[in-house]
Amino acid sequence: MEEKKTFKDILMNIWHSREASLIIVLIILSVIMSIATPAFTTRENLISFIKQCAIGCVASMGQTFIVASANIDLSIGEIMNMSGILMAMFIKSFSVGDGVLVGNTWWGALLSWVLAMIIGACLGWLNGFLLTKLRLPAFIITLGTQYIIRGIDQVITKGYPVTIDNGAIIHKIGVGGIDALGGLPYLFFFVPIAAVVGWFILDRTVLGNHIKALGGNETAARLSGLNTTKLRVLTYIICGIFAGYSAIMMVARLNSGSVAGAGNVSMDAVAATVVGGTSMSGGNGSVIGTLLGCVLMQFIKTSMVLLQVNMYWQTAVIGVVLIAVCGLDSLTQKITR
Amino acid sequence: MDNNMLLEVKDLSKAFPGVQALDHVSFDLKAGEIHCLIGENGAGKSTLIKCLGGVNIPEEGDIFINGEKAVINDPLESVQEGIGIIYQEFNLVPGLSVAENIYLAREDTKGSKGVVLDRKTMYEKANAILTDIGFRNPDSSVMMWTYRTSQQQMVEIGKALSHDSKIMVFDEPTAVLTERETRNLFDVIKKLRERGIGIIYISHRLDEVLELADRVTALKDGKVTGTVVNDGNLNKDDLVAMMIGRKLEAYYPERYDTVEPDTVVFEVKNLSSPTGVFKNINFQLHKGEILGFSGLVGAGRTETMKAIIGEFPYSSGEFYLNGEQMTNPSPFNWINKGLAMLPEDRKAEGLVLGMSVAQNISLPNFDKFSKNGIVDLKAQKEFIDENMAKLTVQPKDPNRLAVFLSGGNQQKVILAKWLAKNPDVLILDEPTRGIDVNAKMEIYKIMNDLTTQGISIVMVSSEMNELMGMCDRILVMYEGELVAEFTRDENGEYSEDEIGRAQAGALS
Numbered sequence: 001m002e003e004k005k006t007f008k009d010i011l012m013n014i015w016h017s018r019e020a021s022l023i024i025v026l027i028i029l030s031v032i033m034s035i036a037t038p039a040f041t042t043r044e045n046l047i048s049f050i051k052q053c054a055i056g057c058v059a060s061m062g063q064t065f066i067v068a069s070a071n072i073d074l075s076i077g078e079i080m081n082m083s084g085i086l087m088a089m090f091i092k093s094f095s096v097g098d099g100v101l102v103g104n105t106w107w108g109a110l111l112s113w114v115l116a117m118i119i120g121a122c123l124g125w126l127n128g129f130l131l132t133k134l135r136l137p138a139f140i141i142t143l144g145t146q147y148i149i150r151g152i153d154q155v156i157t158k159g160y161p162v163t164i165d166n167g168a169i170i171h172k173i174g175v176g177g178i179d180a181l182g183g184l185p186y187l188f189f190f191v192p193i194a195a196v197v198g199w200f201i202l203d204r205t206v207l208g209n210h211i212k213a214l215g216g217n218e219t220a221a222r223l224s225g226l227n228t229t230k231l232r233v234l235t236y237i238i239c240g241i242f243a244g245y246s247a248i249m250m251v252a253r254l255n256s257g258s259v260a261g262a263g264n265v266s267m268d269a270v271a272a273t274v275v276g277g278t279s280m281s282g283g284n285g286s287v288i289g290t291l292l293g294c295v296l297m298q299f300i301k302t303s304m305v306l307l308q309v310n311m312y313w314q315t316a317v318i319g320v321v322l323i324a325v326c327g328l329d330s331l332t333q334k335i336t337r
Numbered sequence: 338m339d340n341n342m343l344l345e346v347k348d349l350s351k352a353f354p355g356v357q358a359l360d361h362v363s364f365d366l367k368a369g370e371i372h373c374l375i376g377e378n379g380a381g382k383s384t385l386i387k388c389l390g391g392v393n394i395p396e397e398g399d400i401f402i403n404g405e406k407a408v409i410n411d412p413l414e415s416v417q418e419g420i421g422i423i424y425q426e427f428n429l430v431p432g433l434s435v436a437e438n439i440y441l442a443r444e445d446t447k448g449s450k451g452v453v454l455d456r457k458t459m460y461e462k463a464n465a466i467l468t469d470i471g472f473r474n475p476d477s478s479v480m481m482w483t484y485r486t487s488q489q490q491m492v493e494i495g496k497a498l499s500h501d502s503k504i505m506v507f508d509e510p511t512a513v514l515t516e517r518e519t520r521n522l523f524d525v526i527k528k529l530r531e532r533g534i535g536i537i538y539i540s541h542r543l544d545e546v547l548e549l550a551d552r553v554t555a556l557k558d559g560k561v562t563g564t565v566v567n568d569g570n571l572n573k574d575d576l577v578a579m580m581i582g583r584k585l586e587a588y589y590p591e592r593y594d595t596v597e598p599d600t601v602v603f604e605v606k607n608l609s610s611p612t613g614v615f616k617n618i619n620f621q622l623h624k625g626e627i628l629g630f631s632g633l634v635g636a637g638r639t640e641t642m643k644a645i646i647g648e649f650p651y652s653s654g655e656f657y658l659n660g661e662q663m664t665n666p667s668p669f670n671w672i673n674k675g676l677a678m679l680p681e682d683r684k685a686e687g688l689v690l691g692m693s694v695a696q697n698i699s700l701p702n703f704d705k706f707s708k709n710g711i712v713d714l715k716a717q718k719e720f721i722d723e724n725m726a727k728l729t730v731q732p733k734d735p736n737r738l739a740v741f742l743s744g745g746n747q748q749k750v751i752l753a754k755w756l757a758k759n760p761d762v763l764i765l766d767e768p769t770r771g772i773d774v775n776a777k778m779e780i781y782k783i784m785n786d787l788t789t790q791g792i793s794i795v796m797v798s799s800e801m802n803e804l805m806g807m808c809d810r811i812l813v814m815y816e817g818e819l820v821a822e823f824t825r826d827e828n829g830e831y832s833e834d835e836i837g838r839a840q841a842g843a844l845s
Contacts, residue, residue: 204711204712204714205707205710205711205712206703206707206710206711206712207710209696209699209700209703209712210700210703212689212692212696213689213692213696213700216689216690216691216692217685217686217688217689217690217691219680219685219686220680220686220687220688220689221689221700222648222668223646223648223668223680223687224668224672224700224701224754225668225669225671225672225673225677225700226669226700226701227669279691283689283692284691
């Protein structure tokens with residue numbers, strides 16, 4: 001039944017599509033910022049923006065899978081740290097022939113990346129395994145594994161960052177960019193790859209559909225013949241792989257793996273996911289929405305720096321944005337009784 | 338306006354997506370009267386009650402209490418108007434004491450600040466209220482969860498009384514009670530009537546209605562079909578006629594003779610639960626047969642069905658589908674072998690409400706339109722259109738969220754989901770609960786058609802008429818055991834009395 005769309009319908013569709021609303025908000029903010037301060041439109045600003053934003057964007061995509069299945073993962077940051085630390089140790093510890101480190105060869109670099117993602121997958125599996133075996137809330141399990149992983153990290157590193165030599169390929173990726181494209185950082189290219197893969201899995205595959213069904217109604221999903229235990233574990237493995245992938249970017253940018261590298265990324269990822277339109281009660285999920293949510297958060301932080309607002313206010317404003325976006329959505333929902 | 342009337346409801350209307358739940362319903366209640374509301378599931382009884390309780394807000398019509406117009410927009414206003422409702426689902430907090438539950442949001446406090454709880458006073462008051470309604474030696478200081486269901490119901494009644502309710506509504510109160518508890522409840526209700534409280538009593542059990550009612554009003558498809566005074570000449574047939582509004586024969590489709598009595602498709606042997614919820618269940622299902630499971634709430638029917646599909650623990654039992662034994666039953670394993678279940682609670686267990694019709698039907702069927710785990714959207718759309726058309730799911734919009742469908746169409750979506758898997762056996766647990774009459778008739782017709790395709794059906798239902806209308810055989814469960822098997826007599830009829838007695842465990 002095709003109906004003719006009026007202008008009003010189109011507006012309503014935009015209003016109801018979180019992705020479209022976020023894009024419009026970002027465009028409006030960009031216009032305002034480029035008028036407000038000339039620093040905004042500089043190449044340097046754009047490059048630093050991309051570098052700051054990229055890692056969080058990818059880490060949040062993993063969280064999107066978890067939230068879509070009506071769960072949460074508080075250990076993403078720790079998974080990133082452990083993947084990063086082990087990856088950095090791998091790069092540093094093995095030499096090929098005449099004292100050339102493995103991390104200075106292309107194949108060695110690629111191997112270290114695969115390693116980071118495998119470690120992420122293993123830690124994700126651990127979360128999923130404990131969750132489904134012990135039947136505890138994800139909040140408790142991942143809060144626990146978060147401490148465990150951090151503790152092990154501290155034991156391994158004794159608290160010091162594992163710093164990588166400047167000759168390593170990963171270091172070049174972290175600092176460099178493509179000159180032909182105005183110095184567009186190599187890190188940038190990690191994001192669309194992750195976004196396309198993430199979007200494809202969640203939107204276009206059987207697995208993605210099953211994950212959303214699991215989040216929408218676990219009982220109905222199980223009674224429909226889905227293996228919900230396996231699915232839960234898989235969502236955590238996916239999240240772990242995204243965390244491992246973002247660990248690669250983190251090591252590239254910081255030139256080290258450390259206990260504190262990822263910072264508060266787990267909760268930031270929840271915020272970006274929710275702002276991006278994925279419901280905390282599960283059942284839906286948009287990787288692209290999450291990407292935009294993350295960009296919006298970083299955009300606001302950067303803008304405040306450029307406008308020379310006291311940097312301590314940045315954190316508070318992120319909280320306001322989170323509650324405002326979700327609150328607006330909740331208030332405009334039609335209430336039928 | 339009759340000043341005698343405690344409550345008057347005039348031309349109340351309320352629609353939900355896909356169903357007109359109340360259609361200009363008028364109803365009244367005198368002080369000191371028990372007015373029973375009867376009607377099939379989905380007739381609108383619950384909606385009417387929810388309108389009085391401020392849970393649903395009617396679109397049209399007025400409510401008068403003591404002749405004055407009352408506006409009830411939320412549950413608090415309903416309480417303030419003196420309406421106390423004992424819902425089927427109790428609204429009690431398990432981790433608070435009994436007294437704290439009764440006085441929730443109106444706690445007694447020490448001093449004038451209203452900060453520190455005065456538990457002693459609350460316990461005394463609560464004990465007095467509970468004693469008043471026939472509770473022997475109540476201790477209202479214990480945690481709510483230590484009370485049995487029947488005791489929790491008493492607490493709900495006490496809570497309503499503590500609010501000075503002049504109107505009390507009981508929504509199927511005996512569904513969760515034993516025979517003896519039911520007698521106690523009736524004593525309490527009659528006592529309340531003597532005190533001049535107006536009582537609205539909803540029940541499916543017509544014996545209860547005939548015993549309690551001063552007047553009876555029947556609803557059907559959201560409309561009042563009649564109000565009669567219970568003058569002693571009223572009988573069950575009168576009530577059924579009011580409820581159904583047509584003769585039974587026209588209501589159910591003519592069963593085709595599809596049963597192949599020599600072919601056993603599905604068999605359950607010695608199925609028992611470790612807790613005794615079901616004991617030593619044995620039955621066979623023949624090809625093309627509709628086998629009914631009858632029994633009271635709590636007889637163990639749903640648990641039996643859940644145990645069969647591996648969703649409820651069992652200590653012993655064997656299952657055979659087409660002669661092949663299933664050693665590790667689970668929804669996943671059964672579906673691959675050709676057995677599917679439509680669960681009792683379609684909203685909580687059958688559907689992912691926040692997903693579209695298309696996504697719900699797709700759930701177990703992705704293998705039909707995906708390759709290497711990647712969905713072929715075009716093939717999916719064709720598949721969905723085809724399967725929605727087969728069962729005439731309305732509206733024909735595959736992208737509509739399941740939550741916005743009427744009950745009957747939700748049920749069709751679940752059926753469509755399974756039929757695409759070509760099952761040999763379908764277990765339908767309360768397939769028509771809470772859906773309107775036309776949708777029911779459609780479901781019956783679908784069931785009938787399925788048996789002609791060689792599908793065998795196990796149908797669990799609390800509505801005896803439905804089982805008698807549709808089933809080739811009826812098994813009756815009582816307290817976890819299969820106590821009787823009924824087939825049609827030479828006139829093609831079942832003995833309703835005998836089935837009723839078997840349900841009550843009173844079969845000689």
